[in-house]
Amino acid sequence: MTKKTSLEDIAKAAGVSIATVDRVVNQRGGVSPKSEAKVLEWASRLNLDRKIFRPTLKSLRIAVLLPLAKNPFFAALRDAFVALDGGSNAAQIRIYIHTFDPIDTRAAARKIDLVAAEYDGIIVCCPDHQDTSDAATRASHRIPVVTLVADLPASGRLAYVGPDNRQIGRVAGELMGRFLGPQGGKVLVMLGHHRISGHMEREMGFRAIARERFPNIEILDVAESDEDSNRAAQIAQNALHNDPDICGIYNVSAGNYKIAQTLIKLGRAEEVVFISHELTPKRCAMLKSGLLDAVIDQNPRMEARQAIDVLAHHFKRIEDRQVPDPFTPFEIFLRENCPNLT
Structure with missing residues (x-):
């Protein structure tokens, strides 16, 4: 006959007092989340039916x-x-x-x-x-x-939860290289902030894949938009005005709609490959109209x-x-x- 798990068994295994186990099992409160987690872990390991008391655990x-x-x-x-x-x-x-x-x-x-x-x-x-x-x-x-x-x-x-940002940058670089073709060309890269590690890692991945597989891509000095859409559009306008040979834009951050409007105003919307991130209704419409060429979306x-x-x-x-x-x-x-x- 299998021995029934006792509160003493759980207390000994979890390294807490019997009173602590009693408070968790009988919903009496007054137990720290850390101690409670130990009790729940050993209750599970020792086959105590936690379904009895889980619904009334402290939030x-x-x-x-x-x-x-x-x-x-x-x-x-x-x-x-x-x-x-x-x-x-x-x-x-x-x-x-x-x-x-x-x-x-x-x-x-x-x-x-x-x-x-x-x-x-x-x-x-x-x-x-x-x-x-x-x-x-x-x-x-x-x-x-x-x-x-x-x-x-x-x-x-x-723990860290999120995408592999360096891999995302490499994918963006792969897309840019394939869209531009063997002739390559000059590409403007725009970040929100260098201090945001994800933005920096995407830039690093983008540069790495260009260097490894698409040597004809020339990446211009990276610009920071401060996550400001108007500033992003102004950066794009100034860059395109000063260097008409730009044929690609990789925007890591905000401002895609206004950048697209700038491309339309300058008559460059059909000439410049435009890649960015995060699918929204507005960016979906831009994809379908051809203003954006690709969007890399995390969920x-x-x-x-x-x-x-x-x-x-x-x-x-x-x-x-x-x-x-x-x-x-x-x-x-x-x-x-x-x-x-x-």
């Missing part, structure tokens, strides 16, 4: 730090987390969104410090700067930190879901499962496979 409070939603991608990411807040009840996770100005890294660091004292875990999407990395390191000493879309690799974070809904799953798994709120690939997939959209977005 975990997770802070999500996102840049101000000037960029359509970050607006979509925010919306994805808002939708998940109502759909994460199985793991008893509540999501609280905080925003910051990505240019002001000191303010972003202060925001990380502030929320680290108030929440059970943090999901951070911010530039890899010494200020933000140090703040994330301080937070990781207290609670689990997940970096999202842009990594802070030196922060001690629990913000998938990224938000995986970031929450990482924390739910860490706190033993979901069953053990195979650890997913650290990088989330991305898709390439051309005119012919662009979906109807509204």
